[in-house]
Amino acid sequence: MTETTQTSPPQSPAPEADRPVIIRTRGLQKHYKMGEVITKALQGIDIEIYRGEFLSVLGPSGSGKSTFFNMVGGLDSPTEGRVFIDEVDVAQLNAIELAFLRCRKIGYIFQTYNLVQYMTALENVTVPMAFAGADADRARERGMEILELVGLKERWFHKPIEMSGGQQQRVAIARSMANAPSILLCDEPTGNLDLQTGAEIHEILRRLNCEHGVTIICATHDHRLINIAHRIMWIRDGQIDRLAERNEVTIETGAIGGEENG
Amino acid sequence: MKLDVRQQVRLPLRRCVELVVSGIQFRLFRAAITVGIIALAVAFLMTMLTESFTAREVAGAIEERVAPREAMLTWVNRLSTGMTENEVNSLLLKAETDPDRAAELRHWGGLDQSEMEELVNVARRRDFYLGFFEEQPEGILREMVGRDRGDQVFRRLSDPERLEEFRLALPRATTQFPTDMDEFNSFLQHYQATAEHRQQIRKGHEQAISQLKEKFPDLRAVEILAEADDDLPDILEPLGFRMSSEQLEQVRREARLSLDVEQLNRLLTVRQVRARLAQRGAAGRIADVTQETLLREVRSKDGASWLISMVEGLLREHRDLVEQRDELSDRVEQLSEQTEEIRESVETLPAEAEQHEHEEAKQRLTQAETDLEAAMLEYDRISEDLRALEAAEPMLRDLDLSAERVSEVARHRLEQRQLADIETAVSQAAVRGGVLGFSTRAMWLIVVSLMVCIVGIANAMLMSVTERFKEIATMKCLGATDGFIMINFILESCFQGLAGGLIGAVLGLVLGLVRSWLNYGTLSLMQLPLVSVLAAAGATIGIGVVLSAMAAVYPARVAARLAPMEAMRIE
Numbered sequence: 001m002t003e004t005t006q007t008s009p010p011q012s013p014a015p016e017a018d019r020p021v022i023i024r025t026r027g028l029q030k031h032y033k034m035g036e037v038i039t040k041a042l043q044g045i046d047i048e049i050y051r052g053e054f055l056s057v058l059g060p061s062g063s064g065k066s067t068f069f070n071m072v073g074g075l076d077s078p079t080e081g082r083v084f085i086d087e088v089d090v091a092q093l094n095a096i097e098l099a100f101l102r103c104r105k106i107g108y109i110f111q112t113y114n115l116v117q118y119m120t121a122l123e124n125v126t127v128p129m130a131f132a133g134a135d136a137d138r139a140r141e142r143g144m145e146i147l148e149l150v151g152l153k154e155r156w157f158h159k160p161i162e163m164s165g166g167q168q169q170r171v172a173i174a175r176s177m178a179n180a181p182s183i184l185l186c187d188e189p190t191g192n193l194d195l196q197t198g199a200e201i202h203e204i205l206r207r208l209n210c211e212h213g214v215t216i217i218c219a220t221h222d223h224r225l226i227n228i229a230h231r232i233m234w235i236r237d238g239q240i241d242r243l244a245e246r247n248e249v250t251i252e253t254g255a256i257g258g259e260e261n262g
Numbered sequence: 263m264k265l266d267v268r269q270q271v272r273l274p275l276r277r278c279v280e281l282v283v284s285g286i287q288f289r290l291f292r293a294a295i296t297v298g299i300i301a302l303a304v305a306f307l308m309t310m311l312t313e314s315f316t317a318r319e320v321a322g323a324i325e326e327r328v329a330p331r332e333a334m335l336t337w338v339n340r341l342s343t344g345m346t347e348n349e350v351n352s353l354l355l356k357a358e359t360d361p362d363r364a365a366e367l368r369h370w371g372g373l374d375q376s377e378m379e380e381l382v383n384v385a386r387r388r389d390f391y392l393g394f395f396e397e398q399p400e401g402i403l404r405e406m407v408g409r410d411r412g413d414q415v416f417r418r419l420s421d422p423e424r425l426e427e428f429r430l431a432l433p434r435a436t437t438q439f440p441t442d443m444d445e446f447n448s449f450l451q452h453y454q455a456t457a458e459h460r461q462q463i464r465k466g467h468e469q470a471i472s473q474l475k476e477k478f479p480d481l482r483a484v485e486i487l488a489e490a491d492d493d494l495p496d497i498l499e500p501l502g503f504r505m506s507s508e509q510l511e512q513v514r515r516e517a518r519l520s521l522d523v524e525q526l527n528r529l530l531t532v533r534q535v536r537a538r539l540a541q542r543g544a545a546g547r548i549a550d551v552t553q554e555t556l557l558r559e560v561r562s563k564d565g566a567s568w569l570i571s572m573v574e575g576l577l578r579e580h581r582d583l584v585e586q587r588d589e590l591s592d593r594v595e596q597l598s599e600q601t602e603e604i605r606e607s608v609e610t611l612p613a614e615a616e617q618h619e620h621e622e623a624k625q626r627l628t629q630a631e632t633d634l635e636a637a638m639l640e641y642d643r644i645s646e647d648l649r650a651l652e653a654a655e656p657m658l659r660d661l662d663l664s665a666e667r668v669s670e671v672a673r674h675r676l677e678q679r680q681l682a683d684i685e686t687a688v689s690q691a692a693v694r695g696g697v698l699g700f701s702t703r704a705m706w707l708i709v710v711s712l713m714v715c716i717v718g719i720a721n722a723m724l725m726s727v728t729e730r731f732k733e734i735a736t737m738k739c740l741g742a743t744d745g746f747i748m749i750n751f752i753l754e755s756c757f758q759g760l761a762g763g764l765i766g767a768v769l770g771l772v773l774g775l776v777r778s779w780l781n782y783g784t785l786s787l788m789q790l791p792l793v794s795v796l797a798a799a800g801a802t803i804g805i806g807v808v809l810s811a812m813a814a815v816y817p818a819r820v821a822a823r824l825a826p827m828e829a830m831r832i833e
Contacts, residue, residue, distance in 0.1 A: 066830055075739065075827040088267055096743055099270035102826070103741020114736040114829055118285050130281065131741035133271035175740070187830055 022183065022215050023049040023072055027081035030067050030238075041067040043238040044081065049217065051182070054209045056226045057219045059235035065219050066187065068235060072217065073108060073185045074101050085183070103131050107176030107214075111188040113168040115160040121147060121171045122156040128178040146174040150204055166197030173204055177214075184208065186218040190225060198222060270743050278746065282753045293758045295722040296810065300762025301769060303715035304806045307708055308770025309777065311798040314700060316778040319789040321688045324681050331678060333509065334487065334516035340503070342483035344468045347413045350460050354385035362504035369502035370466025371459050384456050387449045388416070390440060397437050406431040416453050425450075470501040487517035522671040525661060529573070530556055532654035538572050554679070557672040566669035573658050580655050583648045590641040597637050601630040684782045712809060719813035723755060727821045734821050735829035744822040751818035752811050759810025763803035771799060 028045040031038050041064045049055055049072075059065040070076035071083050074090050083090045085105065093101060102108075115124050122143045129139035147153045150170040160168050169189060176184055186205070190198035206228045208214045218225060226232055232249055234241035273281075345353070357364035357378075368378050395403065395415055403411075406428050410418045419425045425447075432439055439446075477497065478486050486494075495505045505513070529535050536551040539559060545551045560566045608623040663671070700708070727734070734747060742750075778786035 066827075070827040070830070073739075075830075076825065093267060096270045097267050099738070099741050099743045100268055102739055103270060105267075108739045108829070110736070110829060112732075114732060114739075116285075116733060116736070118289070123284065127737070128740040130277065131271070131273070131743075131746070133273070136280075179741075 019050040019052075021048045022051040022053075022086060023047075023217075024084040024087075025072070025081065026084075028068070028071055028078050028083065029080040030064075030071065030076070031079045041238055042071070042078070045235075045238070045240055047233065047240065047243070049215065051215055052209070052213045053231060054206075054216045054229045055218065056229035056232045057217065057235060058221070058226070058232060059219075059241070063235045064238035065235050067238075069185055069187055069217075069219060073106055074098055099131075103128055104179040105181050105183060107178075107181040107184045109169070109172055109176050109184065109186040109189045111191040113160070113165070113172045113192075115168055115171055115175070117160055120157050120159055121152060121163070121174075124160070124171055125175045125178055128175060132179050143174075143178070146177050147171070149177070150174045164197070165193050166200055169193065169197075169201055170204065173201070173208075177208065182213075182215055184214050184216045184218075186216065186220070188219055188221070190220065190222050199224065202228060270741060272743070273746055275749075278749050278753060282750055282757065286754065286757055289726075289754070293722075293726070293754075293761075296719050296755065296758040297762040297765065299715050299718040299722070300759050300806045300810055301766035303711050303809070304763050304766025304802045305770035305773060306711050306766075307805065308767050308799065308802045309774040310700065310704060310708065311802065312771055312774025312795055313778050313781075315791050315794045315798065316774070316782065316786040316789065317688050319791045320684060320778075320782045320786050323785055323789045324685050324688070328678070328681055328685075330512045330516050334484075334513045334520065337487060337505070337509075337513050338483045338517070340467075341474060341486065342471065344471065345464050347460065347464075350463055351385045351388055351413075354382050355389060358382055358386075362506070366502050366504050367463055370470065371463040372466065373459060373462075377459060380452070381456055381459055384449070384452050388413075388453065391416075391446070391449065394435075394437065394440055398435055402431070402434050402436065405434060416450060420450050420454050466502065470503065473501050474498075484517050484520055487513050488521050490514050490517075519671060519674055522663060522667065523675050525663060526556060526560070526668070526671065526675075527553055528657050529569075529661065532576075532657060533650065534576055534654065535572070542568070554676075557676050557679075560668050561672040561676060563665060563669050566665040566672070569668055570661075570663075570665050573661055576651065577655070577658050580648070580651045580658075583644055583651065587641065587644045587648055590637060590644060594634065594637045594641055597630065597634040601627070601634050604630050680783060681785075684785065687781050712805070716809055716813045719755065719810055720816055723751065723814050723817035724820065727751070727817045730821075731824060731828050732831070734824050735826050735831075738824065738826035739829050747824075748818045748822040751821050752814045755810040755814030755818075756807050759807040760803065762810070763806030766806060767799040767803050770802070771795065 025045050025047050028042050029040070030042040031040050033039075043064075045068060057065055057068065067076070071078050072085075074083075074085070074093075077091055085101070090098075090101070116127065119127070122140065125143040125146055126134075126136075126139040129142065130136075134142075144153060144156060147156050150173055152167060152170055152174070155163065155167065158167075160171070163171070169192075173189075184205075189205070190201050193201065202222075202225055205216060205218070205225075209216050209228075218229070220226065226249075227246075230246055231243065232246065233243050353363055353367060357367055364378065367373070367381075371377075371381075373381070392412070392415075395407070395411075398406070407415045407418055407424075419428055429443060474486070481489070490510060492507070492510070494510055495507060498505055530551070530553060533548075536548050539545060539551045539555060540548045542559065545555045560569045604623070604627045608627050611620065611623055737747065775787065775790070
């Protein structure tokens with residue numbers, strides 16, 4: 001993880017307006033055409049996400065949360081508006097450059113883990129390194145390092161089916177960190193886990209954010225995950241409903257109080 | 263801090279193969295459909311190829327094996343029957359390469375070297391023109407040369423009027439006439455001019471045959487050959503026939519076999535022999551007993567000795583019957599004398615004799631008459647039995663084969679028959695023509711089977727892609743390029759094709775061998791063209807791999823174009 005440590009600030013200070021922006025969206029719109037009907041999933045989103053920030057995204061299902069994720073993660077192209085990642089317009093990139101971006105700059109964590117079933121934990125972790133062109137020996141070495149980071153070094157030879165959900169998600173996190181990306185996109189990372197295992201995942205994410213300076217964007221319903229975020233963004237009907245610093249929001253156990261509180 | 267975005271690395275093929283192989287054990291079971299389809303198609307193709315190759319080899323082997331018998335039959339024919347015009351000409355063609363035949367022809371025709379050359383030349387050209395006429399359909403042929411066929415055509419066309427007729431009809435021919443008219447004309451003239459020589463050859467040959475008959479007055483040609491001493495070639499030479507000593511050896515052996523088979527066949531004309539064969543269980547009814555039944559029965563040593571002892575038994579029976587008949591005939595004579603005496607004594611009995619004496623005498627007479635009648639009936643019955651055997655007796659007595667020879671002859675003859683059957687089967691398989699020995703219909707079958715195979719594989723692969731949407735999308739999120747996904751699927755299909763191809767090739771080979779074995783017998787296994795069959799196996803496996811690769815193109819494109827955000831979808 002030396003690389004990341006060098007290029008990122010050692011600690012994540014409170015976000016300030018003059019901090020470097022890593023993702024910027026401008027008038028982001030996405031329309032889906034389903035037969036005659038046009039669904040507007042996103043209707044103009046402008047946001048700046050800072051380097052080293054932990055941003056939680058909230059919103060009911062169908063609010064455009066996932067679409068926003070796809071846009072920011074370079075998985076889909078917007079109908080209108082732009083996404084800049086480190087001031088690079090994603091729309092300008094061709095398919096092979098996009099693959100490069102997804103391989104090294106962004107890590108993805110899915111609610112359903114999406115591990116390759118027939119590979120061991122270590123093999124899963126080394127897949128992105130293989131795509132990045134690393135040779136097999138180096139990839140294994142580094143894979144073991146990252147597995148150690150998520151506390152699964154001893155279980156490297158297990159297949160996903162032999163592991164619990166929490167362990168699988170930890171392998172998935174390790175995989176997303178394989179090429180030391182500067183952005184982690186998490187889509188409901190604890191959605192399929194119980195509270196206890198969820199907490200473990202939170203801790204890992206927090207550590208990655210604090211110690212490695214990885215920018216984390218996290219869609220979630222889990223209030224504890226909101227708790228460790230620097231900023232929280234609410235999306236409703238494809239628009240930013242509200243954007244708040246963590247300390248502006250009060251969270252009560254079992255409920256999100258921020259909305260009433262302002 | 264600026265993000266620098268470059269081209270994603272293109273993975274080397276070796277790495278792709280490694281990645282595919284790592285997943286292949288996991289998926290091989292799922293790939294059973296693809297593997298199965300490929301295996302079927304390849305097995306089908308391989309079966310056809312194996313059969314076609316073995317059939318071709320078998321055809322060659324048969325020709326070699328029947329050659330001695332053919333040679334014997336040819337010699338029998340030459341020593342006993344005159345030649346037709348056609349035979350003279352084909353012999354002339356043979357004379358080009360066979361000096362013995364050339365010498366024979368020159369001897370019979372009394373020809374010198376240049377006359378001989380001229381004849382051969384004409385024969386070659388005749389062959390060439392005949393080919394043209396044989397290719398024409400009947401209707402057009404009639405228009406060109408009327409009802410004449412073969413050599414008659416050339417004789418007919420020597421008439422200038424008829425030639426003109428032919429020339430006018432020629433444009434209707436289905437194939438180009440091989441030469442121009444001048445050349446044909448010159449051939450016709452030569453043909454006419456040499457006709458006399460050919461006639462001389464035929465006459466000379468016939469003379470030779472009749473001289474041979476004088477030398478061996480009571481023998482058929484095949485008997486001459488079978489009983490030939492080593493000096494037969496020397497006897498034949500003054501008559502013009504040229505026979506080498508190796509040929510004599512071969513021909514003599516075959517002729518003897520042929521005579522011995524004749525002996526066996528003659529046995530079959532004896533009703534009792536047929537009845538015994540049927541009794542032995544060789545055939546259901548006496549009417550079902552054929553030459554084949556006999557041969558099969560006596561092919562073993564057991565059967566052969568049974569036959570010999572059965573024939574001896576019949577001869578013994580015959581002898582016994584003759585004895586019994588003679589005895590009976592004596593007895594009948596004796597009885598009739600006695601009866602006569604009694605009758606006389608009855609008649610001469612004085613009328614004054616006692617009543618009971620009369621009755622006694624009458625009784626004795628009746629008794630004697632009854633005895634005589636019974637003896638005569640018995641005699642008739644035995645003569646009847648004897649008559650049935652009498653006709654067969656010389657044939658039975660003539661059988662001079664040992665048990666070993668009987669079984670040898672039977673085995674040999676059966677093999678020859680089998681070879682003839684196989685030859686029919688092989689020629690029906692039409693192995694001599696077409697691409698790789700396939701008929702057009704077989705070709706179509708193969709092409710269609712391969713097309714169906716492609717569609718089936720494409721379908722199975724598409725299913726596999728649909729099943730793995732999430733995995734593919736995840737891979738794309740992790741940095742897989744479209745190209746990698748595409749190559750990944752095509753490679754996977756290739757591996758399945760390879761597996762299916764291997765299975766299919768082995769299966770097809772076994773099936774093809776079994777089928778050839780059923781059709782052509784053990785000969786096909788002895789003649790297995792190993793190199794061609796292995797090459798065919800390699801080629802069919804290659805076809806399997808290429809087909810799977812082709813079939814995977816569309817599914818792989820579907821997979822490659824999949825949007826990476828599919829990975830986010832939750833089922």
